[in-house]
Amino acid sequence: MISTVTMKWDGKALELIDQRKLPQTEEYVRCTTSDCVAAAIKDMVVRGAPAIGAAAAFGYVIGAMENSKNLTEERMNAIKGKLAKTRPTAVNLFWALDRMHSKFISLKGKPDFMIDKLNQEAEKIAVEDIEVNKKMGEYGQTLLSNDATVITHCNAGALATVDYGTALGMIHAAVDHGKHLSAYVDETRPYLQGARLTAWELMKLGVKTTLICDNMAGWVMKTKKIDAVIVGADRIAANGDVANKIGTYSLALLAKRHNVKFYVVAPLSTIDVKIKSGLEIPIEERAHDEVTSIRGVKIAPENVGVYNPAFDVTDSDLIDAIITERGMLTYPYETKIANIVKGGAVH
Amino acid sequence: MISTVTMKWDGKALELIDQRKLPQTEEYVRCTTSDCVAAAIKDMVVRGAPAIGAAAAFGYVIGAMENSKNLTEERMNAIKGKLAKTRPTAVNLFWALDRMHSKFISLKGKPDFMIDKLNQEAEKIAVEDIEVNKKMGEYGQTLLSNDATVITHCNAGALATVDYGTALGMIHAAVDHGKHLSAYVDETRPYLQGARLTAWELMKLGVKTTLICDNMAGWVMKTKKIDAVIVGADRIAANGDVANKIGTYSLALLAKRHNVKFYVVAPLSTIDVKIKSGLEIPIEERAHDEVTSIRGVKIAPENVGVYNPAFDVTDSDLIDAIITERGMLTYPYETKIANIVKGGAVH
Numbered sequence: 001m002i003s004t005v006t007m008k009w010d011g012k013a014l015e016l017i018d019q020r021k022l023p024q025t026e027e028y029v030r031c032t033t034s035d036c037v038a039a040a041i042k043d044m045v046v047r048g049a050p051a052i053g054a055a056a057a058f059g060y061v062i063g064a065m066e067n068s069k070n071l072t073e074e075r076m077n078a079i080k081g082k083l084a085k086t087r088p089t090a091v092n093l094f095w096a097l098d099r100m101h102s103k104f105i106s107l108k109g110k111p112d113f114m115i116d117k118l119n120q121e122a123e124k125i126a127v128e129d130i131e132v133n134k135k136m137g138e139y140g141q142t143l144l145s146n147d148a149t150v151i152t153h154c155n156a157g158a159l160a161t162v163d164y165g166t167a168l169g170m171i172h173a174a175v176d177h178g179k180h181l182s183a184y185v186d187e188t189r190p191y192l193q194g195a196r197l198t199a200w201e202l203m204k205l206g207v208k209t210t211l212i213c214d215n216m217a218g219w220v221m222k223t224k225k226i227d228a229v230i231v232g233a234d235r236i237a238a239n240g241d242v243a244n245k246i247g248t249y250s251l252a253l254l255a256k257r258h259n260v261k262f263y264v265v266a267p268l269s270t271i272d273v274k275i276k277s278g279l280e281i282p283i284e285e286r287a288h289d290e291v292t293s294i295r296g297v298k299i300a301p302e303n304v305g306v307y308n309p310a311f312d313v314t315d316s317d318l319i320d321a322i323i324t325e326r327g328m329l330t331y332p333y334e335t336k337i338a339n340i341v342k343g344g345a346v347h
Numbered sequence: 348m349i350s351t352v353t354m355k356w357d358g359k360a361l362e363l364i365d366q367r368k369l370p371q372t373e374e375y376v377r378c379t380t381s382d383c384v385a386a387a388i389k390d391m392v393v394r395g396a397p398a399i400g401a402a403a404a405f406g407y408v409i410g411a412m413e414n415s416k417n418l419t420e421e422r423m424n425a426i427k428g429k430l431a432k433t434r435p436t437a438v439n440l441f442w443a444l445d446r447m448h449s450k451f452i453s454l455k456g457k458p459d460f461m462i463d464k465l466n467q468e469a470e471k472i473a474v475e476d477i478e479v480n481k482k483m484g485e486y487g488q489t490l491l492s493n494d495a496t497v498i499t500h501c502n503a504g505a506l507a508t509v510d511y512g513t514a515l516g517m518i519h520a521a522v523d524h525g526k527h528l529s530a531y532v533d534e535t536r537p538y539l540q541g542a543r544l545t546a547w548e549l550m551k552l553g554v555k556t557t558l559i560c561d562n563m564a565g566w567v568m569k570t571k572k573i574d575a576v577i578v579g580a581d582r583i584a585a586n587g588d589v590a591n592k593i594g595t596y597s598l599a600l601l602a603k604r605h606n607v608k609f610y611v612v613a614p615l616s617t618i619d620v621k622i623k624s625g626l627e628i629p630i631e632e633r634a635h636d637e638v639t640s641i642r643g644v645k646i647a648p649e650n651v652g653v654y655n656p657a658f659d660v661t662d663s664d665l666i667d668a669i670i671t672e673r674g675m676l677t678y679p680y681e682t683k684i685a686n687i688v689k690g691g692a693v694h
Contacts, residue, residue, distance in 0.1 A: 023648045184654070187638065187646070189536060189560035195639070195647040203648060210652040211638055213536035215561040215594025219630075219659035222596070247562025249569070250597055257600055283566075291534065291558055292542070294641045299534070300542040301370045301550060305557040307531070312566035 002126045004163040006051055007058070009126070011119055012065075014058040016046045019159055019193075023200040034063035034079055041086040041093070044191065048160020049234045049270055050129050053092030056083045057122035060100040064118050068111040076104050088282045089243055089311045090234040091272040096125055126162045132267045132325040133164035137173030140230075140265055140323045144174045148227040149182040151217055154245035155197035156232025156265065166232040166265040168201055170323065175205050182208040184220050188245060189213075190290040190308065214247050221258040229255045233266035233322075240316030240333025241278025242266075246309055252318035264314075265323045273341055278313030286310050349473045351510040353398055354405070356473070358466055359412075361405045363393045366506055366540075370547040381410035381426055388433040388440070391538065395507020396581045396617055397476050400439030403430045404469035407447040411465050415458040423451050435629045436590055436658045437581040438619040443472055473509045479614045479672040480511035487517030487577075487612055487670045488524055495521070495574040496529040498564055501592035502544035503579025503612065513579040513612040515548055517670065522552050529555040531567050535592060536560075537637040537655065561594050568605040576602045580613035580669075587663030587680025588625025589613075593656055599665035611661075612670045620688055625660030633657050 001010060008015040008028070014037060015028040029045050031037045037059030040046050046055045063079030064071060080097045087093060103121045107114045144150070150171065154160075157168035165172060174181055183202050188194035195211055202209040212220060220226060229251050235243040242248070242264050255262040275281055288306035293299060300306075322329045327346030329336045340346055348357060355362040355375070361384055362375040376392045378384045384406030387393050393402045410426030411418060427444045434440060450468045454461045491497070497518065501507075504515035511519060521528055530549050535541035542558055549556040559567060567573060576598050582590040589595070589611050602609040622628055635653035640646060647653075669676045674693030676683045687693055 024645060186562070187536070189534070189562060192646050195651075199651045200648045203651060208652065210654050211647055212654050213561070213593070213638060215533070215536060215597060216654065216656060216659075218597035218600065219593060219656055220654065222659070246560070246566060250562060250565035250601060253565065253600055253604055254597060291560060295644045295646065297642045297644050298371060299539050299642065300558055301547045304542075304546045304550060305555065307557050307559050307563065307567065309563060309566055312563075312569070 002123060002162065004158070006159050006162060007046065007055060009058050009123070014055065014062065016040050016055060017159070018045050019047055019197060020044060022196050032062065034059045034066060034082065037062060038082050038086050041083070047193070048155060049090035049092040049232065050161040050166065050267060051159065052087065052090055053096035053269065054126045054129055054162045056093050057096045057100050057125045059083050060097060061115065061118045061122045064115045068115060071111045071114060073105060076101060087284060089284045092269050095269045099125065129162040130164055133161055133166060133169040135325040136166060136265050136267065136323050137164065137169035139328055140170030140263065141173035141177055143228065143261070143263065144170070144179060144181065146179045148179070149225060151184045151186065151220065151226055151229045151251065152198060153186040153194060153231050153248055153251055154188045155193040157198055157201040159197050159201065160232060166267070167230040168198065170230055170265050171202065171207060172205055175207065182210070184210050184212050184217070186214045186217055186247065187211060188247065217251055218254045221254050221260055226258070226260045228261040228263055230263045230265060233264050233270045234311055235275065235281050236266060236271045236322065237275040237278050237281060238273045238334060238337055239277045240319060240322060240331065240337060242314045242319060243278060243281040243283070243311045244314065246312050249312040249314045252314045256318050261320045262318060263321050263323060264319055268324050268326065268341060271337060271341055273337065278315065281313060283312070284310040349470060349509065351505070353506050353509060354393065354402060356405050356470070361402065361409065363387050363402060365392050366394055366544060367391060369543050379409065381406045381413060381429065384409060385429050385433050388430070394540070395502060396437035396439040396579065397508040397513065397614060398506065399434065399437055400443035400616065401473045401476055401509045403440050404443045404447050404472045406430045407444060408462065408465045408469045411462050415462060418458045418461060420452060423448065434631060436631045439616050442616045446472065476509040477511055480508055480513060480516040482672040483513060483612050483614065483670050484511065484516035484520030486675055487610065488520035490575065490608070490610065491517070491521045491526060491528065493526045495526070496572060498531045498533065498567065498573055498576045498598065499545060500533040500541060500578050500595055500598055501535045502540040504545055504548040506544050506548065507579060513614070514577040515545065517577055517612050518549070518554060519552055522554065529557070531557050531559050531564070533561045533564055533594065534558060535594065564598055565601045568601050568607055573605070573607045575608040575610055577610045577612060580611050580617045581658055582622065582628050583613060583618045583669065584622040584625050584628060585620045585681060585684055586624045587666060587669065587678065587684060589661045589663070589666060590625060590628045590630070590658045591661065593659050596659040596661045599661040603665050608667045609665060610668050610670060611666055615671050615673065615688060618684060618688055620684065625662065628660060630659070631657040
């Protein structure tokens with residue numbers, strides 16, 4: 001049993017809040033098939049690297065239930081493949097599916113027993129995600145003084161995770177420590193996760209929230225006192241380069257110019273040491289109509305060409321700290337990342 | 348008589364294409380009162396620094412016609428004041444009104460004669476704007492090789508001027524010289540001048556046009572071969588700092604990082620030597636609903652705070668050249684600007 005705003009799991013069905021309709025409508029999509037879960041990830045009913053990881057884990061369990069009469073490795077490999085091919089950039093998706101599939105392969109017994117164990121593993125992924133976010137929040141909040149003003153991009157909040165959030169988890173923890181915070185929220189075109197999701201979450205947390213268009217962050221840094229930019233991550237390479245929502249890179253460059261701290265808050269499951277540097281990370285390109293229309297309203301000429309990369313890569317030298325559940329890493333990252341993923345100490 | 352896509356003037360009425368409705372609807376607003384012209388500038392029926400300068404000049408003529416029975420300096424001062432207070436950042440507005448008002452003060456004779464002379468002056472401003480744009484285009488196009496790829500922001504095209512455009516005038520001239528160009532167009536939130544106006548204009552010019560969200564320009568510069576960023580200007584300070592549409596500053600910083608040339612195309616009427624540096628330029632803040640809704644569709648929570656600066660300032664050291672109708676200036680600008688505005692040679 002998992003029950004958060006983002007997702008509800010009762011051992012049979014996965015309910016996902018439809019993030020495409022927030023904040024105007026709070027509506028859940030109920031999935032009882034692995035196809036439904038795959039479509040929900042692909043179509044961004046659920047989004048945010050840790051959230052899609054957990055959703056995929058539950059999708060994998062549903063896939064096992066669908067194949068209970070013939071629960072073979074081949075069948076589960078197909079389920080894994082279907083769920084994996086929904087989105088290419090966030091590594092948490094593959095991490096969660098690999099973890100579920102390894103568990104499956106390690107199991108011996110009747111289908112009901114195996115499904116029960118897989119269910120436990122998926123729930124563990126979800127519960128751990130919340131714990132990990134709270135730990136990162138605690139580490140991160142020490143970087144924020146009372147009355148700090150931050151900029152955040154996209155949504156790395158409770159909705160991007162099972163609960164609590166990564167970047168917004170850091171803000172949440174600071175608020176829990178009695179700090180008053182102000183936040184400028186990039187609206188985050190084309191999908192408007194900032195305007196729709198982050199503003200909604202931060203207002204609920206009691207943070208003084210000011211919405212801006214993405215192209216205003218530079219002027220905000222130049223003319224207001226900004227203490228930090230805080231973002232999540234979709235994949236972190238071995239050298240500390242960070243793939244995150246498109247626009248993150250520009251923010252990091254502006255932060256460097258204005259001596260504003262730039263922090264990435266992400267669980268270790270976001271680190272992909274197989275990827276040496278950011279330019280190797282596959283960057284998803286999404287549909288043109290996300291750019292040419294906004295919530296169904298056409299805003300561009302017919303037949304205009306469109307380029308719609310969903311993510312970009314921020315060079316590690318622009319990042320002041322990567323905050324994980326085992327502590328904070330600072331530039332240069334390569335040795336520190338290699339060490340922490342092996343279970344070594346943070347130093 | 349002036350007749351362009353942007354504005355039509357028959358000596359009595361000013362018709363302005365309603366730029367809020369383009370490209371879906373091509374509709375003209377017909378103004379026969381100075382109040383109507385002031386409202387059209389304020390509400391962005393007409394926008395773009397040179398275009399609002401010319402529109403204000405015609406508004407001034409209409410104001411003189413309204414006061415033909417008592418054509419006093421006091422009355423015309425009030426007309427000037429009304430038209431001037433519509434928008435604070437683009438200096439071309441004040442430049443055109445000052446020019447009209449100086450003309451008025453220099454005139455002696457009957458009201459009909461004076462109105463006729465004012466009409467001639469306003470038409471001269473409009474005709475000169477087109478000539479100036481073509482000259483800038485000629486100078487500017489020498490900087491673009493065949494098959495060049497550029498990024499542009501907002502709309503500095505025919506629609507932002509009486510005709511031909513500033514930044515897009517440079518592209519127009521290059522096309523006229525037989526060069527094949529490609530352009531990435533920032534959509535330019537919140538008002539979407541890029542998506543709605545620039546994409547429309549460039550496609551008509553036969554330029555390979557790719558629309559992107561503003562936050563994608565950094566990734567485009569990092570992963571594609573971009574030769575130049577080309578923008579217009581709303582006001583240029585004595586030191587060469589440039590106020591232009593919000594987001595220009597971030598683009599300039601990204602261009603510097605990626606060794607992409609950054610060009611500003613603007614007539615001398617955009618230079619305001621009374622302003623020493625960019626931080627003295629008044630930056631207009633516009634209504635919150637431009638950010639919280641897009642073409643009438645709500646995209647953010649109720650009651651969220653909003654910051655909506657319409658312009659930002661780009662530091663002159665980030666600008667490779669300012670292209671005027673008298674030639675190109677390069678950094679550092681202070682002495683060169685002081686010289687060119689006094690009529691001195693470009694060097």
